[in-house]
Structure formats: C-alpha cells, structure tokens
Amino acid sequence: MSYVIVFLAQYLSFVILLHSGQGNQYTATQFHDKLALYEITASMSSKVNCYDNSMVKNFFSTLRTELDWNKKFDNIEQAKSSIF
Numbered sequence: 001m002s003y004v005i006v007f008l009a010q011y012l013s014f015v016i017l018l019h020s021g022q023g024n025q026y027t028a029t030q031f032h033d034k035l036a037l038y039e040i041t042a043s044m045s046s047k048v049n050c051y052d053n054s055m056v057k058n059f060f061s062t063l064r065t066e067l068d069w070n071k072k073f074d075n076i077e078q079a080k081s082s083i084f
Contacts, residue, residue: 019043019056 018040020026026044035042063083073079 016040017043019045021045022047 016039018035020042022044025031026042032042067082071082073082
C-alpha cells in the first residue's frame with residue numbers, strides 16, 4: 001500500500017476513499033484488511049465505465065507533475081499547504 005495513502009489516513013481528519021480498478025491486487029482480502037486497519041473506505045470502478053475515476057486520475061496526474069518531489073516538509077501543515 002502506498003505510503004502516501006497511509007500518511008493521509010493517519011494524519012488528516014477526514015474520510016479517505018480509495019478508488020481503484022478491479023484488479024486482483026485490489027480485490028484481495030489482504031488489501032481490504034489493510035484498508036480496514038487504517039479506516040480507509042474502498043471504492044471500485046465499474047467494469048463498463050472507464051471514465052468513473054477520471055477526475056481523481058487528473059488530480060493525481062497534476063499533483064505528480066507540479067509537486068517538487070525532493071522537497072522535505074517539517075510538519076503536516078507545510079505538506080497540506082503545498083498540495084492544496
């Protein structure tokens with residue numbers, strides 16, 4: 001599981017919804033157990049609609065492009081202000 005997801009789950013005070021495809025790695029019991037451990041709600045795309053998570057994909061694509069990956073944050077507020 002991504003360290004970013006675990007970080008968000010532990011330090012931010014809102015519900016985290018993890019939207020994924022229907023690959024076997026996302027439907028595995030171990031994966032869902034890990035989500036439950038960090039109180040993350042799972043959501044899966046439908047087989048018919050490949051556009052149902054396009055907004056989320058666009059957000060993370062922009063984040064990966066614009067965020068300075070070498071930057072180190074001293075606290076959670078710095079990280080949040082850099083992202084949002």
